[in-house]
Amino acid sequence: MPFRFHRLSADRVLLTNQGGEFALLDTADFDTFAGGTVPSDSSLHLDLKSKGFLTHGPDETELRVAASQFRTKKAFLEGGPKLHIFVPTLRCNQGCGYCQVSRAGVETCGVDMTSETASKAIDIMLSCPAKAVTMEFQGGEALLAFDMVKWMTVTASERAAKLGKAVRFVICTNLTLLTDEHLTFFAEHGVSVSTSLDGPAFLHDRNRPISGGGAHDIVVRNIARCNEALGSGFTSALMTSTVHSLPHARAIIDEYIAVGQKSIFLRDLNPYGYAIKTGHALGYDTDLFLDFYREALAYIIELNRNGTFFSESFACTLLRKIMTPFGVGFVDLQSPTGEGFGVVLYNHDGSVYASDEARMLGEMGDFTYRLGTVNDSYAAIFFGETMLDIAAAGVAESLPGCSDCTFVPYCGADPIRHYRTQGDPVGHRPTSSFCRKNMGVFRHLFGLLDSGDPEIERIFLSWLMPSRTVPPRPTWQP
Ligand code: SF4
Secondary structure, eight states, rough: OOEEESSSSSSSEEEEOSOOOEEEEEEEHHHHHHTTTOTTTHHHHHHHHHSOOOOOSSSSSHHHHHHHHHHHHGGGGGGOOOOEEEOOBBBBBBTTEEEEEEBBOOTTTSSSOOHHHHHHHHHHHSSSOEEEEEEEEOSSOOOGHHHHHHHHHHHHHHHHHHTTEEEEEEEEEETTOOOHHHHHHHHHTTTTEEEOOOOOOHHHHHHHHHHTBBBBHHHHHHHEEEEEEETSEEEHHHHHHOOOTTGGGGHHHHHHTTOOSSSEEEEEESEEEHHHHTHHOOOHHHHHHHHHHHHHHHHHHHHHHTTTEEEHHHHHHHHHHHSSSOOOGGGGGGGGSSSTTTTTEEOSSEEEEEEEEHHHHHTTTOTEEEEETTTTTTHHHHHHHHHHHHHOOOOGGGGGTTTTTTTTGGOOOOHHHHHHHHSSSSSGGOOOOHHHHHHHHHHHHHHHHHOOOOHHHHHHHHHHHHTOOOOOSSOOOO
């Protein structure tokens, strides 16, 4: 059967197939398999046959199983976009060096969403076939437009109820402006809170300055208030790694545990907005990030071995794809791409973008990936020329470099990132930082799975139990 392979080391080979199955073989077994001489009474034969790597000829049942596996992996496509991002305001009270957004000052006029625009955007969101969607408020700082957030939450809830649909609400906030009124509203309407915590005070305050002093202590205090008011599982934090973060993997993780988080998303810098402008000051080579990532993951595994449940969200996303039959609706790692297929963004001015990253390009004056406006029809937005262009470059299995890559069953396309970084949505994988990072993490995870340590597999599987794992979030920075 069709397969791809990758040499993990001189004597170990990884095989994958389109159904997402994998096998780790020593070189001798691989040579036997590739030569078509696996003895039919061997355990190797049984193993490879059960995973769909070999067959004795056209077999209707095996083909149906392979088709079913593929369909299950791509089930995230059903129902259209499920993550709908609303930007109630561009205004923000912080000045983070890596901010992806061309933010506006707190007093700036003309950068807030009107109720007329919000109303039309909510109708588009509820026009999607999905029975359940997530409505995420971003900014700027969304709490600076709290009245609009309230109005949108109540309006979307009422309209969804009439249509028999469900809406899950998430507010992305830097938490520096949190009041009891906010918490009461979040508790009453089931609004989850997503914030940023870059690590201990010396790191967080360096990355995320606020006038009048550091924000770290305020954020930590307010995470505790959220946990108390909303209960466990409704407040999550995520970090962005600048060059200042790289020497402090353990301290960052210790900080997350100290504030009661069960998971961390170790994110590298994104090449958008302010992150581009300050890239030289805060950026780093992908290999340095991979060193940081491997050190952090080793520490997290050590914590789990010693009885502390704590997971890493990017690894969870990949492991769910690798170790379960299911796909994951994670925008950055979908094929077809999540841009427009899994996520859509309604900007404060009524522009509709294929993703947060497309909006950031728009804020930089490049409207290539603006799908339209809230005044356009559903069909014009989701089946227009721009979406066709995204789709053409958005299927990893058909892209040069990816089409014969062993990791493609678990990877994604991200055409907008490649347009931004390489000037072409198809991109050039040998020089792509997106590819280099993903391939480095894939190789590391498969190396761990191949280590022969049963504890590693047990720990990874414990991370995939839905009741205990904080779901990975789309790329975002408040
Ligand atoms: S982006 Fe890189 S790692 Fe991912 S499928 Fe393409 S070539 Fe493979």
